[in-house]
Amino acid sequence: MSSQLSSDVRPKKPEEEQELNRFAAFKATLQYAKPHRKTFAAIALCTILAISADLLQPYLVKITIDDHLAVQNTDIRFLVIIAVIYTLLSLVSFLFTYVQNNLLQFAGQNIIARIRKDLFSHITRMSMPFFDRHHSGSLVTNVSSDTETISQFFTQVLMSIIRDGMTLLLIIFFMFKLDVTLAWFSLSVVPIIIFIAAIFRKYLRRNYQLARSRLSRLIGFIAENVSGMGLIQAFRQEKEQYGRFTEHNESYWQANKREIRAHVLFNRTFDVLGNLALVLMVWLGGLAVLNRQVEVGVLYAFISYIRQFFQPINQITMQWNTFQSTTVSMERIWKIMSNKSNVADAAPDQAILLTTEQVRGQIDFYDVSFGYQDNEIIIPRLNLHIEPGEMVGVVGTTGAGKSTMISLLNRFYDVRSGRILIDGVDIRHIPQNSLHRIIGLVQQDPYMFSGSIIDNVRLFREDITREQVIEACQFVGAHSMIMRLRDQYDTLLTERGSGLSAGERQLISFARIVVFQPKILILDEATANLDSHTEQLVQHALNSVAAGRTTIVIAHRLSTVMHADRIIVMKDGQIVEQGTHHQLLSLHGYYENLYNHAFKLSHSAL
Structure with missing residues (x-):
């Protein structure tokens, strides 16, 4: 037996x-x-x-x-x-x-x-x-x-x-x-x-x-x-x-x-x-x-x-x-x-649907822990509160956990423990389609699809009119650049937007934000590869787009976030300092070291 x-x-x-x-x-x-x-x-x-x-x-x-x-x-x-x-x-x-x-x-x-x-x-x-x-x-x-x-x-x-x-x-x-x-x-x-x-x-x-x-x-x-x-x-x-x-x-x-x-x-x-x-x-x-x-x-x-x-x-x-x-x-x-997504929507009876009109833009991280592998912890315990409409800069050296924090907010990955809330609602209860309409993400190297500039701004959605696209490009300062192109808004782009500079691609990505109207804006190293003149254009577009939105700016250059309402300094997945630019300098701590290092680099480049 x-x-x-x-x-x-x-x-x-x-x-x-x-x-x-x-x-x-x-x-x-x-x-x-x-x-x-x-x-x-x-x-x-x-x-x-x-x-x-x-x-x-x-x-x-x-x-x-x-x-x-x-x-x-x-x-x-x-x-x-x-x-x-x-x-x-x-x-x-x-x-x-x-x-x-x-x-x-x-x-x-x-x-x-x-x-x-x-x-x-x-x-x-x-x-x-x-x-x-x-x-x-x-x-x-x-x-x-x-x-x-x-x-x-x-x-x-x-x-x-x-x-x-x-x-x-x-x-x-x-x-x-x-x-x-x-x-x-x-x-x-x-x-x-x-x-x-x-x-x-x-x-x-x-x-x-x-x-x-x-x-x-x-x-x-x-x-x-x-x-x-x-x-x-x-x-x-x-x-x-x-x-x-x-x-x-x-x-x-x-x-x-x-x-x-x-x-x-x-x-x-x-x-x-x-x-x-x-x-x-x-x-x-x-x-x-x-x-x-x-x-x-x-x-x-x-x-x-x-x-x-x-x-x-x-x-x-x-x-x-x-x-x-x-x-x-x-x-x-x-x-x-047969692969199931690691990030799954909540059951219908637990789902909470937030429309962009309802969202105020308050963000809260409560005791958030995360690691990409089972045997590692990149963010040990993160607590952060961001007010609606606040512009927050996030700085830190490579590997500090800045982009990981943003990936968790976008719910590209799920937290190991803790909670992330938008207007008091756990993002795990918000359907992903709804969440990604609420949050607009501009990355360091914005992706361009094969197609016209019009299609790249509205991302092939026919319900967004040509007039809306042109108005968005005018708002972020991309219109004059586009009008100089041979076919203007009908100019065909190849994959990754070859033929456009990094700054021009960023301006188009800002126009996307204006068209889709998210209530939370995230910029992940969006000005890292730009020259000073182009950075000024992008910074102006950023200020225009960020108005009335909760904005998180991950900055490689400290000059990008010096005028933010608050700057968060991260190290080893934790927030070690936070405050305005002047408040952080007065602490004579980690932020000051980053600022002095950046100042020396820019001085030596001159």
Whole structure:
């Protein structure tokens, strides 16, 4: 009894767990085919009609040979009738094959479009810890390459299962109808086929997984280098990066060669097996004809069927390779889709919806602790109160916890302990869509999308009019800069806004704030990379945008926050000093050291 219990509760082996995950991924993918049940039923019907028309043709030739030519029947009308029927069967086969392929492509592409849409939507709902764990190159592969591989399952593998599976069954039916003994000889190769497929199964999967993982690394490496091309050229790293690219490329090439070699060996093995079976059938059937045990027409039909018998088997085995790659892609996508966001919205009965009109902008941190990893604490216990409409500057050295605090307020991450409140409401009870409308974030390097300036300001929302965008740009001082461009507001920007200076991109990001009207404004090192003239323009835009809003400014340059209502000085995740610029200087503490250090740097630069 105890041994039975121990065997029941024994931990699953990695192979067993992987098989369960693979089955779960396959099952989840098939759920997308449910809305197309009627289409697949029509595909199956068209397939049966097309295959039946194909397989009746050798049987017609058998009738012609045995019932007409062998008995020297000279009635030409019989041959004409057979020829007409043969032609009609060919047309029927063509028509239903055409309809079947179109229906399959329609259903398959619809399924893949929905999977790709759901996958992209799922990725966009993930919290920041998800993107910390998953490389961008890998996610691009998931959305583009893996979904395309799954498309092959619905448009190739599934078609092969339906068409070739039915072809095999009908061929076996016709062979047994013609001659039972020869039919059993033909089926004797089936165990050999199953044995070879079982041997190659793990070998093919292992090679495909290796190729896919190396392709993902290659794509990730390319994405990193394209994004950091300015840095590569500035430090003359082209040769070193080319060498690293060559290593990744060579690694993927080697894995690809192994995969192709395995596929070729697998497919050619079945070709040889099919040819040997055909030779055996000709020999056995020829002996039977010579001994008058089988008619010539029967032998002809049997040879035709045995050739057709190995065609669907070969097709199925070739699709087995595709199926292997498909299941790997399904598993990869399922792993992404099964990820739950670390930051989840509250249950509907606990959610508190705040509109921008209701929000005053009061912010409170109560005993907030946080660390990115389980074994680290970046912010030990943070307490902070910010009044509605107050402008607060946050300063400190790198690693002091400034940006982490802002990430927690935006709820990119959830606190380990403690609470963050907006107008007395815990942000964990505010739906994230509502929270991100309340808070506007301007980062050090604002992101520009491929599209016009108009679209980059209103972020592709058609409900925001062109007039509203122009008015916002005028408000922040970006209008004159935009009007100098060739196509003005219709100027097309490439990814990251190449062609615009850092200051011009910042002005556009401020215009976004004006358009979307958040009640809390956060600037994360927004002036860190600007020259003094551009900083003045951005500072003027900041003062315009910050009016009437609770504003938090994380500053690299102390000059940016010197006129703030209050300055918070952070060190090791804690607030060590706070007050106005003059109050902090009078303390002769940590802020004064930062100020003197910054003053010396600016003096030495002059």
